[in-house]
Amino acid sequence: MGAHSSGVVPSTSTDRRWYRIVGGAPLTGSVEASGAKNSVTKLLVATLLTPEPCTLTRVPRIAEVDVVLGMLAELGTQVEWLDEHTVRLATEKIIDASLSEAYSGVNRIPILMMGPLLHRVGEAVIPLPGGCRIGKRPVDFHLAGLRAMGAEIVEQLRSVQVKTLGLHGTHVALPFPSVGATENLLLAAVRAQGTTVISNAAVEPEVIDLIMFLQQMGALVDVEVDRTIVVQGVDALRGATHAPIHDRIEAASFASAAVATNGRVEVVGARQEHLATFLNHLRRLGGEFEVTPRGMTFFRAQPLTASHVQTDVHPGFMTDWQQPLVVLLTQAKGASVIHETIYEDRFGYTRQLAEMGADIALSTLCLGGKACRFASRDFEHSAVVSGPTSLTGGDLAIPDLRAGFAYVLAALVADGTSIIRGTRFLERGYEDPVGKLRSIGAFIDTQAVGSPPAPTTPRPDRNDGAAGPGACR
Template identity: 50%
Template sequence: MAKLLTIQGGKPLQGEVHVRGAKNLVPKSMVASLLGSEPSELHNVPEIKDVDIVTNLLTIHGVKVDRDAASGVMTLDPRETYSAEHSAIDTHAGDSRIPILFCGPLMHKNGEAFIPDLGGCRIGDRPINYHLEVLRNFGAVVDKRATGIHISAPKGLRGAKLELPFPSVGATEQVLLTAVLAEGITELKNSAVEPEIHDLIAILQQMGAIITVYTDRTIRIEGVSRLSGFRHRSIPDRNETASWASAALVTEGDIYVRGAAQRDLTAFLNTYRKIGGEFEVDEEGMRFWHAGEPLKPLVLETDVHPGFMTDWQQPMVVALTQANGVSIVHETVYENRFGFTQALTRMGASIQLHRECLGSNPCRFGQRNFLHSAVISGPSKLTGADIDIPDLRGGFSHLIAALAAKGTSNVTGIEIISRGYEYFIDKIAGLGADISISER
């Protein structure tokens, strides 16, 4: 049965939460273990649905996965890998897009891979054509079937010269996971350079890969014949950290995020301080709180790293509904990421969506009929509402709004949030929120 989360809003969130490894890194690290000829050990692993999905997908391919939830340590042994049944892959993949990243490692191990119909959050067009074109350039044969896509490498995988039309994180990960054991040299231009990409590169280098990252977004990979295992501690989840920071701001609370790291949050922290939030940093984590003065409006554009991350946009929009004036947010990464604002409008927020690029630079969504800019007027008095979670980050942002709003909110679809937020209900309750869970 589906769960219903009831929130009595209007209470400042105060206390401490613990953030572990990055949702955008840990599952990909697990996939990387397939490339090794020896077991790997991954630390700081969170208890989230995406980790469960990859665990199941690895297991049906013969990888032995041992996981200690309390310590966050996982061991992965790929020495007896085999091809899984297509129906089993389809069943365990669910609505995740992660199976596409299994292709390179599985072709190196088994000579073939299968991709079921892919799901994911409804935040914009995220076609897998980047991935398929990358794999074809390495020499893969792509066979589209009624049940999914079968990919093989009858002549092996060879290095290639590639350039992405947009610095896609997923496509960059695909290249890295495929090129490290491909014959010859691979050069990727216009690659993503997010912190999670660099952490994945660190893992692959530890396994024996030879990878060079240049300052012009070019990555060069020299293929090797064999990779060993790795022992690695994942970077903390910067997106979850930003979400809790935004929750402290919107509810006028004070939250200490244990495990948070300042290094990968530069663009977010600058914006956080401009709007009226404050933070402190120590060796164990970071503290975030509302500085006490009215929040200030601002103009904000999302961008690929090192810009303001698209995953930070949604919780920040909730904060901007409480700012004293007019704010403009220009989304340049995902064209349909403002769908979550419909619920905020029902709660009392004043948000207008526009097709124009309301930012300093035109983006690839301009003149294409996408509502990818928002004008937010505040401060707005938010009131409780019935909410159905649309996607991961938008869903957590809805929770933030409901926690700040006056009155009762009934939230459904909360299972989506468990994809990337560990024990989020327990954490919210621990911060003093008035919530209850029931079955529908």
């Protein structure tokens, strides 16, 4: 395939299509988890640190990757797809260190480009980040760390102007183990003069994946105990080839779908060590798993029962696992409690689930095992899910990426037909969700915006006493 030729931001003002899902079918079969969005997008930025070519395999063909490639092309990166999921990038020269304000609010990737651009050309103008509407997600930690490393930063209304005569090592103690701030400091520290120590750093698998890539490029990075990362700066980095980790969020999403629909799904590429905390919770509520030569198989082992979950930084329960799990808990007997400690405004999506019949009550109290940083701040960051409840098909509008799969899962569980709009949010992070779901038995099709609804597909009978092919009996 030819070189990537466009730096234009894809339009997100309207959706090209919507999904129509008929619920009731147990999902059975095998599906492969793509390369992790939250890793791949950072790896793409890391290629700016060297003028030499870098190659990434297992790159998902999703909207978020296209947007980042557009940003890189604008800066001067030559991008060539070698096959469907392998991309070669070479930034021999930065042609423009001012990223277009058209990218302001699109996602949070531009803020990570400051360090690489400072090393390459000594200055940059970066639009302020955006992303899903799940909380404020400030960049204070990022900017404070870069200032401590010698960057001069001028904050403007829609952008940040940075420049330096040279970054130097320092000790940065993060107030919270932010994934984005840790990645930003890593990208700035690997070519800074001297040693940088990042205390209270994030150690998510995606962060470790970035470190592995940087190490292949010639960086010196030690991950020590107590969330401490030590980076010894080097003068230059070289090109490298790297296979990103599989997406643990996508793996957990399909695992939840298998258990919720009482099916049996093998997720190729799923890794137990990346899902350990999720697996414990899945087993407690009635799900089960088996490790296979290619990944992991998920199914329901017993009737679903209520569970208590508190999101946290790795190795805790990931905040992006929360949304499909909430749908799964609507089918569990008893009252489940979910305490969200990462983002203050992540339960807004549950209101549309309630319209489908879910019994979900939100609370400003810390209902987990401990108080969190949102205590007494009037944020509805805890949820009580009572079940089991019968969901009915509805007309749903996706508000953000992770809520998108929760709505798809709710539609798969529900009686009747659901229409899901706002599919662009889901397709930011899930590669070919329609094709993958169809391959494991989902009744899902797509309609172009403005077209009349297709005839209703007969709902599969779930009460005939027979399990579907491969279903857990």
